[in-house]
Amino acid sequence: MFGYYIQLGLRSLRRNPMLTALMVMAIGFGVAASMITYSVFRAVSGNPIPEKSSQLFVPQIDSWGPGQNEKGEPPGAFNYVDAMALMRAHQASRMALIYKVMLSTVPHDANSVPVSAQGFAVTSDFFPMFDVPFLYGNGWNAAEDNNRAADIVLTAEFNQRVFGGANSVGKNITLSGHDYRVVGVARHWDPSPRFYDVWAEDGFDNQPDFYLLLNRALDLHTDNAGRNSCRGTISYNGWDEYLQSNCVWLMPWVELDTASDAARYLRFLESYSVEQQRAGRYGWKPNVRLRDVTDWLEYREVVPPESRISLVVAVCFFFICLVNTVGLLLAKFMRRAGEIGVRRALGATRHEIYAQYLVEAAAIGLAGGALGLLLTVVGMSGVGLLFAPEIARLAHVDLSLVGLTLVAAIVATVAAAFYPAWRAAQVQPAWQLKSN
Amino acid sequence: MLKMTHLSKVYRTEVVETYALRDFNIDVKEGEFVAVTGPSGSGKTTFLTIAGLLETFTGGEYHLDGVEVSHLDDNARSKIRNEKIGFIFQAFNLIPDLNVFDNVEVPLRYRGMKAPERKERIMGALERVGLASRAKHYPAELSGGQQQRVAIARALAGSPRLLLADEPTGNLDTQMARGVLELLEEIHREGATIVMVTHDPELAARAQRNVHIIDGQVVDLAEDPRFHTAYVAAAGQVRG
Numbered sequence: 320m321f322g323y324y325i326q327l328g329l330r331s332l333r334r335n336p337m338l339t340a341l342m343v344m345a346i347g348f349g350v351a352a353s354m355i356t357y358s359v360f361r362a363v364s365g366n367p368i369p370e371k372s373s374q375l376f377v378p379q380i381d382s383w384g385p386g387q388n389e390k391g392e393p394p395g396a397f398n399y400v401d402a403m404a405l406m407r408a409h410q411a412s413r414m415a416l417i418y419k420v421m422l423s424t425v426p427h428d429a430n431s432v433p434v435s436a437q438g439f440a441v442t443s444d445f446f447p448m449f450d451v452p453f454l455y456g457n458g459w460n461a462a463e464d465n466n467r468a469a470d471i472v473l474t475a476e477f478n479q480r481v482f483g484g485a486n487s488v489g490k491n492i493t494l495s496g497h498d499y500r501v502v503g504v505a506r507h508w509d510p511s512p513r514f515y516d517v518w519a520e521d522g523f524d525n526q527p528d529f530y531l532l533l534n535r536a537l538d539l540h541t542d543n544a545g546r547n548s549c550r551g552t553i554s555y556n557g558w559d560e561y562l563q564s565n566c567v568w569l570m571p572w573v574e575l576d577t578a579s580d581a582a583r584y585l586r587f588l589e590s591y592s593v594e595q596q597r598a599g600r601y602g603w604k605p606n607v608r609l610r611d612v613t614d615w616l617e618y619r620e621v622v623p624p625e626s627r628i629s630l631v632v633a634v635c636f637f638f639i640c641l642v643n644t645v646g647l648l649l650a651k652f653m654r655r656a657g658e659i660g661v662r663r664a665l666g667a668t669r670h671e672i673y674a675q676y677l678v679e680a681a682a683i684g685l686a687g688g689a690l691g692l693l694l695t696v697v698g699m700s701g702v703g704l705l706f707a708p709e710i711a712r713l714a715h716v717d718l719s720l721v722g723l724t725l726v727a728a729i730v731a732t733v734a735a736a737f738y739p740a741w742r743a744a745q746v747q748p749a750w751q752l753k754s755n
Numbered sequence: 756m757l758k759m760t761h762l763s764k765v766y767r768t769e770v771v772e773t774y775a776l777r778d779f780n781i782d783v784k785e786g787e788f789v790a791v792t793g794p795s796g797s798g799k800t801t802f803l804t805i806a807g808l809l810e811t812f813t814g815g816e817y818h819l820d821g822v823e824v825s826h827l828d829d830n831a832r833s834k835i836r837n838e839k840i841g842f843i844f845q846a847f848n849l850i851p852d853l854n855v856f857d858n859v860e861v862p863l864r865y866r867g868m869k870a871p872e873r874k875e876r877i878m879g880a881l882e883r884v885g886l887a888s889r890a891k892h893y894p895a896e897l898s899g900g901q902q903q904r905v906a907i908a909r910a911l912a913g914s915p916r917l918l919l920a921d922e923p924t925g926n927l928d929t930q931m932a933r934g935v936l937e938l939l940e941e942i943h944r945e946g947a948t949i950v951m952v953t954h955d956p957e958l959a960a961r962a963q964r965n966v967h968i969i970d971g972q973v974v975d976l977a978e979d980p981r982f983h984t985a986y987v988a989a990a991g992q993v994r995g
Contacts, residue, residue: 323864334852661848664809665909666837666865668830749804 324675328682335651339683342647342732346687349640350728351694352633358699358720359706360630362713363523364622367510368449372612375448376573376581377518378405378588381606382565387550393606394548395518395570395619399562400600402569406442410587411573412580413444416533418569419519419545422494424481436477436494437544438529439516440536446472446503448574449515451530454478456488456503459532467534471499477528478504497539499531511713514612517619518570519545523709543568585609629705641735648683648739652676656746663748676740677733684732688725695724756917756948757783757806762815764801764971775801776971779815783950785916788943790962791952798971799952800921806950807840807919808832820916837865841910845922847902849894849909855881856890859909866913880908884938900931907938918942920951924958936961 332339366372380401381393388394397405402416423435445451446458451472459470471492478487478501487501512522540558549566575581585607592605610618659672667675696716703711764776775798783789793799804810805817808824817824820839824832842848849858859880863873881887884904886897894902903923910918920939924932936958943949951962959965967974 320864320867330852657848658850661850662861662865663833664807664836664842664848665862666833666913668833668865670830671833671865747810749810 320671320674321678324678325682327675328679331651331679332682332686335654338647338651339686342644342651342683343686343690345640345643345647346684346728346732347690347694349637350688350691350724350731351698353630353637353727354691354695354720354724355698355702355714356626356630356633356705357723358695358714358716359702359710360622360626361720362511362715363626363710365511366613367512367514367616368612371448371450371574374574374576375612376575376584376609377615378571378573378584379608379610380588380592381603382567382601383550384601384603385606388606391606392618393608394567396546396548396567397569397571398565398567399569401595402571405571405591408587408591410584412576413448413574414442415445415448415515415572416442416569417445417515417572418533418536418543419516420531420536420541421544422541424492424494434480436528437525438527438531440533440541441530442533444574445515445530445572448572449510451508452506454504454506455486456501458530459502464532464534467538468532469497469499469535470502470532472503472505472530473501474505474526474528475507476526480528494529494531495541499535505530512616512621514616514621515570515572516545517616517621519568521623521709522616522619522621523713525709537562545570581609581611623706623710625706626710637731641731644732644735645738648680648736649742652739652743655743659743659746660748660750663746669744672746673740673744676743677736680732680736680740681729684729685725687732688728691728692721692724695720756785756787756820757781757950758816758818759802759806760816760818762805762817763813764798764805764810765813774971776805776812778972779968781966781973783948785948786943786946788940788949788963789951789966790959790964791950791966791968792954792956792959793968795954797968799968801971802968803919803921803950803952807842808836833865837862838913839916841913841915841918843903843906843910843918843920843923845925847894847899847906847926849902849905851894854891854893855886855897855905855908858894858905859912862909862913876912876914877908880912881905883911884908898931899927900934903927903931903935904938907935907942911942916948918947918949920949922953923951924953924955932958 368375377395379393379395380397381388382398382401383394385391406414406416417439419437420440421435421437423433425433443459443461443464451458454475458472459468463470473481473487473492478484481487481492482490487504490501491498492501509526513520514522516522545568547566547568549564551565553564555561555564573584575584588607588609589605592601592607595601596603596605662672699714699716702714759779759781762776762779763774766773766775779802791799791802801810805812808819812825819835824835827835850861853861856877859877860873863876878887878890881890884907886901886904886908889897889901894905897905923939924935927935939949939951940961951958953959
């Protein structure tokens with residue numbers, strides 16, 4: 320019978336074309352508004368590394384004390400001393416330190432002008448921890464960390480700009496006057512939000528061009544181009560004093576495989592703080608945190624409030640469209656009370672009438688979804704009017720959004736048809752046939 | 756085939772109760788052709804809709820093909836309507852945006868019949884009413900008489916045991932009405948039970964038996980002194 324209902328539903332689209340067009344437009348505009356804002360919300364609120372998000376943690380140690388910390392919360396990054404101490408402790412399966420750098424380079428073709436390039440100075444575990452995919456070569460290992468090698472990994476996009484997309488592994492690249500050896504070219508990898516950098520940035524700015532070896536960057540006194548947060552009188556003079564200051568700027572990440580590993584690591588952070596208290600570095604009780612990716616993004620309030628608000632507004636608009644659709648469906652269905660009476664007289668049960676009209680609503684929903692899809696594609700170009708450019712660029716139509724648009728339109732229209740279809744199924748055949 | 760005993764149908768509002776049928780008794784045997792007559796508002800159509808399980812009744816008993824139907828749920832009543840009863844309405848009640856073939860197909864769809872068998876039955880029914888060549892036409896493209904023939908084909912396609920006809924010629928001119936009536940008589944000769952509601956004494960006279968309803972009750976015109984004079988006059992008109 321389902322095929323028969325579809326046949327009747329499609330035929331019904333042609334009946335009362337004005338009424339049908341109104342419903343299709345209401346659903347189309349409603350679903351398009353929802354999908355456009357959802358595409359933004361999805362981009363900023365999704366889990367950027369779902370397969371490992373519960374194993375990756377940001378450790379936090381209160382190195383500033385209760386008078387200067389962030390409303391009771393430890394700072395979101397490490398100072399150099401604590402960062403290096405924790406690296407040496409080797410208490411996690413993996414640990415990465417990250418800071419942002421801004422350099423410049425001259426592409427290899429003859430007539431090029433210098434271009435600025437941004438990237439991250441990272442330790443070797445960065446690549447396996449975050450499952451960075453490689454096009455050519457690989458990252459480096461801990462031994463090269465210790466040897467302070469001049470290794471660099473380029474992103475595929477930067478490799479395209481500098482080496483024309485060729486396999487550049489083994490080649491040298493000069494950045495801000497220093498030579499680096501390319502050991503790997505990462506495939507396109509730009510988690511959204513860029514979870515490993517949301518303390519320094521909003522997580523949606525331009526993607527990096529390279530990852531260079533952190534110890535090498537430190538040796539070269541490569542400035543931190545990201546966030547740097549200090550407390551009290553800033554009295555350091557020169558690079559070495561900066562490294563010993565209370566300024567936090569090194570973003571730590573640890574990989575812990577199980578919940579018990581995480582609990583053990585938290586205890587380690589506490590004992591480290593106690594140790595520092597005893598050593599006279601900290602004048603306060605331990606105040607530590609260990610947040611996984613999801614908690615960290617939530618704590619950092621990465622999702623821009625306007626994306627949430629616009630999604631709510633769009634969903635409300637869709638709801639209003641659906642309320643209108645309920646009325647239009649009711650009018651459309653009840654105009655056919657005579658036909659319903661005939662069908663009931665000829666043996667249709669109430670369930671069959673109900674099913675027929677729900678399928679008909681689904682056909683209207685499908686048409687509304689198709690229009691909504693078209694409007695979503697067109698509307699994507701207008702996202703920049705509502706959101707900042709770095710957020711707007713994240714909104715895009717992919718296969719999952721196409722599917723969601725159609726499913727949302729059909730499901731919502733079918734839901735809107737529950738009452739009109741129920742009313743249709745309640746038509747008393749005798750009254751209809753008598754009145755004819 | 757159809758037996759109603761002390762059946763009543765009451766329409767209730769907050770202030771008034773209206774008896775459409777009261778102590779209504781009728782027994783239609785299998786293979787009979789019964790005409791139900793009576794003035795407007797007498798309860799003829801209410802009787803027909805109850806007989807066709809399109810409406811419930813308030814009291815009494817109704818046995819259809821040996822089954823007491825008062826306690827049947829919607830699914831069971833729909834199944835009986837679909838399999839045992841064929842309806843022919845005064846207003847034809849064809850579905851305007853389905854063509855002739857698809858209109859005749861409607862009851863067969865609800866029976867869950869396979870496509871080849873449906874097609875065979877539909878074309879058989881349309882040939883029988885002389886409209887096989889119009890299978891792809893829409894109701895609006897047919898005359899009133901042709902539309903009623905399609906309605907009869909739709910009623911016949913499911914091979915019902917009982918045909919219920921409500922003023923089947925009421926919307927037709929004399930010639931078309933005669934054609935439809937001849938068709939009903941032919942169907943009856945082939946064994947179908949037909950109950951036909953009509954105002955038309957000439958039409959009623961073609962049935963095997965007449966049942967007259969007045970004020971929601973079956974009356975015997977010949978025996979009831981209240982109607983005897985009118986009955987004799989009407990009978991004389993028909994003979995004349």
